[in-house]
Amino acid sequence: MKKYYLSLLIVVVSLEIKAQSADSIPRKNITIQKIINAPKIDGILDDEVWKNAPIATDFVERMPNNGVPAPDSLQTEVKILYDDLGIYFGASMKDPHPEKIMKELTQRDNIGADDFFFILLNGYNDRQQSMQFIVTAAGVQYDAKMTNGDEDNSWDAVWYSEVKINDDSWVAEIFIPYFALRFPNKKIQEWGLNMEREFHRTRSRYSWSWVDNTKGSFSIYDGELHGIENIKTPTRLSFQPYVSSYINNYDGKTNLNINGGMDLKYGINDAFTLDMVLIPDFGQARFDETVLNLSAFEVQFAEQRQFFNEGTELFSKGDMFYSRRVGGAPSSRATVSESEEIVWNPPTVDLINAMKISGRTDKGLGIGFFNAVTEQAHTEIRNIETGEIRSELVEPYANYNVLVLDQRYGDNSSVSLVNTNTTRAGNFRDANATGLYLSHTNKANTWNYRASTEGSWVLQENVKFGTEVQAGISKISGKNRVEAGLDLRTLDYDINDLGFSTTTNYVRYFGYYGYRYLQPKGFLNNMFLNFNLRHDRRLEPDLFSMNLFNFNSSFTTKNFFNFGGGFETTFTGKNDIYEPRVNGRHVKVPGYYDQWLWFSTDYRKPFAIETVVDWYKYDEKNRSLVVTEIKPRYRFSDKFNMNYNASYIVSSKEQGFVDFDEEDIIFGQRTRTTVINSIGGNYIFNNKISLNLAFRHYFSEAFYTQLYHLEENGDLTAEPERENIYDVTYNTWNLDLRFSWWFAPGSQITILYRNAMDSYVEQSRQTFNENFNYLFSHPQVNSLSFRLSYFLDYNRIRQGFNSLAFTDNPEKNRKMGKPNRI
Template structure:
């Protein structure tokens, strides 16, 4: 049955892909760039002689909310473009009749809040598939990103120059983008894809130089054309970012200190490919993880906080097979100890020795990415209480991780990808490999797309285990009415957790989705999104119905730019949970539920912004329900200072979950769980290069078990007196970060960080607030001070310094 489904789906995919529609021709504006012998001063003042007598790009067109409406003369945008032997220059004047009302909130680099902004998207290969974005806010803050048909990757960072100034006409921007930061083919005559865009925050309107049709789902399809650049000789793309850092740590009455040094290297192999390497990396200032009390059958997934692993990773994220936290994560083994032995020291993390990545895309659309990382051998210390002997045991050997990706784009918005990940550990430790073939095919009119994947995983740990995962789907991605039909299947031995992240296995899922959206504002709403979903799940081996879910989501934005919505969800036949028993072939019956939620977010342009979500599950079982809530407030005291607070209390009453097992029985507990999470963020931004941020989080969750059962073969429960363990517990996590950042030069940063953290787990529950805090603050706390200095060195600048000294 499963095989027939995928064959039918693939056949229908090919049929949809072959259909054609007339019309929909995309008009591309063109502008001729002017070469200059001298460069304008980048100060945000457009009075340089170089800007005179230069063709003007104007007549911007509204993208949102009134798609296709010409920009009014009172708020028109005029852009002039120059180039020389070192880079491309943009001078933009954004007209505004009320300059005092221009939104210009100061933020850290790569953050845009309550801001007007101007940006450029440049595609050196002119293939409508890959652009580099350079954005400047009215406060002068830079934002950059890679833009592909898959979306925007804002982890990419570049070295470029800009300035913004409010003037009597509105505000102006000057930008210089060096060729070393761009990608384009070697050719005597260049023709680039380009679009330029502007945001006016107080009316929440977005405009583009080349019209962008919001019926389609890809911005890159709507590039205009930049012409006229000739005989560009790109400089050597080579840079070094050395760092030094120092740490002072205090914990449980002991103080330690350390001093570190290392370097990142970036080299442009050719016009398309870049080599990045980190030597002796230091990730000590990465943000803390939001840990929780995890009672599920699966590990908690954390977001990547380390800069090297977040920048320029769009190729490596293909297919969801690379989870970078595995590199330098927890050791893969725990020591084997005898009755008289105890593990007295166990490394929490594996040390990363070095890592590099090579990535880029050719002018024919072939993207290639290769990542390699090496981690050091880690040992645990074991004490024999009887003899006093101390021994070491390897818990993670020297290990090599690599990822290889080929991604071929074609026909404007389609791609086929091959992804391979591999982990090789020294000695008799576990090795792993996985491979995936992915396809994403969109028709020429960008209305329908078909997609799918075939993946395999191999794990060798004494014996070899092979698993597979497959997916296929059809989507209508344009117009008011959209739909999706898709299915996927995962075998029981699918396992990519050595370098990827996978949880649920041995299941198949079939999904149908319909969405409706308005594409132009109505009398009362700027936009409306309505979605309807149905999901069917079953276990593959042995076959077992698992779940049927009906879902409806609705979202509205009114004329006052308040966004709100809600929805409903139901599982009319209940669920057979095949994972909670933690035993292959067993399942736990979960009663049917009806879930409803509402949410609201106020106008973000105002100084006070607030939001809330209330989500209520009513189960078809007496006394069983769940309430999930989120409350948030943000107040902007000025363009420099803002504070936000989020409070998320969750309550789960009479839920059932795994408690333990022995040789014959699986035990399930009925429990009450209460969770409270508080998070406070405060930022003071001195200017576009210097900021101070305070981040606080306290997470508290307690669980109280009321009754225990034996799990029957049919998934039902029987009362038991054979299980009497105390599983009641309370988990606290407390984190405070106070961070000062100063971008004192392009690509160069000084960061001073104070960190205070503690956590505990108590084998009791139902503590009142005072007692809980008293116990928590009696725990040893980590107090950490760190200072890190990074400095960007460009090879071409170093060469020019050398030449000057020589003369």
């Protein structure tokens, strides 16, 4: 393995050798003024304070025609002011046809077919992470954290905005309180700032500070905001108490649950924030899209719980933290004798509480700490002969920790240390994993160099240690992009107690070449062509795994018709070292040739559709995989839209593991058919009230036609006499109907009706009626739930009880939660 670590060392040493001098690009700037009387946030810029406010103008097109000045007909002017409470923006955006302004109503944190105004504020002016605030022409708010061009829209802040459409323009008036921002405790502030306007009729984007799309990430092109002085970082303490009630009916039994709890957010100082969830309640989280999994690995599901989704930019470093492990399935299984059966097996573990601390110093050091504690879980087991029921502990009290240290330097570089730890009470499995990551971008923002190493320790009866090493170099500028790298994992690498990993014991070499249009050309707005080559080997003992070539493409016309396609092949076949489910064994898989096409129509139109056709053809007679997807969408009005997704997947003569027979490994040849139908709909009453539908039916069956014995050399030998007991059909049915009302800033009422069921039967080739009759013969979950959460800010509470803090300005009183003087 020394040669692999030597490769990593060569890449690391080359970091500074390849660095180039930065281009000298002056930063756009604006100096703003402090005001005493706050403007009324109503979308009308008629307050006295706006008359002499500094104006940011001269916006430049970012896409599709990068660098072209905005036309006079779309002139954009933004007035900016500040006071002791926060910062104010008044954006006036000309439009020659205001009646055509696109203003589809959506839920909060969603942008549909809309014009919008966009603010990026970076209190530390490090050109790496900004707070992002967007308001659409329909008045819908969207906020996120942007780190080196990547958005984390799970972050939510409380801020104020109103919009108004006029005869020749539309206006966005915005107030962002300081408690929604992060900045150093200094007398004179210097913030990074950029602003953008989306003109959706032509899908054009205009930015205040020009963004060069030939290189680097969006945030390095921030301008600067000057003039803010002598402001105090506010006490950032807020509470979000909630009450919830659930009426659940299952298998003829109805129960009522009433819960209460609270989320707490506290600003420890100007940079760091504590988040805590006390008595958690995740009963209204969206359903998981479960599948019939016949692979060697578990399925990774998206996180649906808001606390674990919010503010994750630090904890996602290195991909070592998979939050679904916290409160997920128990870590062990009960021991059941031949005379016993399982009555109840807990699918998840209850969360007692969780907290996280995160932030970044003015020197660029980001620190994140996460901790959670989970409850015990027991399996109930019944003795078939006596009927006696016993309980077995399958998950003890457990503690989960994540520590992240991330030091930024330059415009787009960082070095990070991540540690995850899982400690379970008693004689259960414990684990620890540590990763070190380096990402270096040269001063010209044209080349990126990266290197990382991870170690995992699993402690049960013995200590199991594994490692991963990665290194790469990539050109990130210009029309022509290239990349090369390697990835190595040892057999015992395992981060699955608090992370997610699948394949191990491999070394992988890969290369990439890409070509792109940086400006519209001919009938195209953009074009991307990508070529990828990969070589995989088993690490110990050495074994060729596969060579893979991939080409994929994407095109967008000037009429915003999107299309593309590609080709992929494992032309030399593959030695699959995972499907046998035994270390040291492999199965030979013939090479395949995969070709696909896709297109999507213009989503500015009321009707739009996307479709994909994907066909794998193997070097084996009649063996293939065909995937067809169709996704139509119709916008009936700015308030009402529906979408439908249908997938039809047929895998013919697929071969995969089915069972063990003592020392034998049994494979099966099967035809697998999967049909997925889902329907979504939204009726948005206004920018605060919505009704949403989500429905999904999933069907998958596997019909076996031949069973095999796996030979030591990877060949399959037919066993026609072996009994086929492996046919299977799986269905899931989920329906959510959700009513949401943001009745006050940060405060929400949600009413959810849920209907769900599933079925699993060890047979296939049922008729349509037989399948649905069997599915609906199973018990259904019918649930009606109500949840109310209310946002309470410490500053508003304090001022509400402090009559000396009253002002003569009704609007300021309202923002601070104070009654007006009489």
